[in-house]
Amino acid sequence: MDKQQSIKTLNKFLQGLYMGDHSYGHFIKKLQHSPLKDSFISIQQDQKKHAARISERIQILGGTPVTSEGVIGKVEGVIGNIFEKYNTDEEIVKHAIKGENIYGIRMSEDLVRDKLDEESLRLVQEILDQDREHVDYLKSLLHS
Numbered sequence: 001m002d003k004q005q006s007i008k009t010l011n012k013f014l015q016g017l018y019m020g021d022h023s024y025g026h027f028i029k030k031l032q033h034s035p036l037k038d039s040f041i042s043i044q045q046d047q048k049k050h051a052a053r054i055s056e057r058i059q060i061l062g063g064t065p066v067t068s069e070g071v072i073g074k075v076e077g078v079i080g081n082i083f084e085k086y087n088t089d090e091e092i093v094k095h096a097i098k099g100e101n102i103y104g105i106r107m108s109e110d111l112v113r114d115k116l117d118e119e120s121l122r123l124v125q126e127i128l129d130q131d132r133e134h135v136d137y138l139k140s141l142l143h144s
């Protein structure tokens with residue numbers, strides 16, 4: 001696999017991680033101090049760790065990691081904050097599940113398909129597996 005293709009793809013993936021980090025930050029601001037808020041903080045910390053791992057991988061490959069979600073990500077975030085109104089903890093959890101499933105996992109799988117070297121793909125799969133665990137945990141909160 002071409003190193004430059006891996007770097008480009010990892011940087012796009014990294015932008016998605018930054019979007020996730022900022023989304024969780026937005027959710028955390030809306031939550032009252034509670035075990036749920038603590039759970040969201042923990043997931044956000046995982047997002048930050050994932051971003052650091054991907055940044056390191058990009059550097060190992062000889063690239064320069066992006067440092068934000070990019071202009072499109074910022075615009076999508078602003079639009080999402082304007083049009084997405086969620087006032088209850090349950091609505092916040094549902095929105096987080098939707099974001100993790102659609103943007104965090106599905107779009108990332110499509111993004112990286114056939115575009116990464118073996119080691120980078122293994123790293124991304126580890127991160128996506130942890131995202132799936134986050135989704136399962138958030139779903140369990142809805143049923144408790």
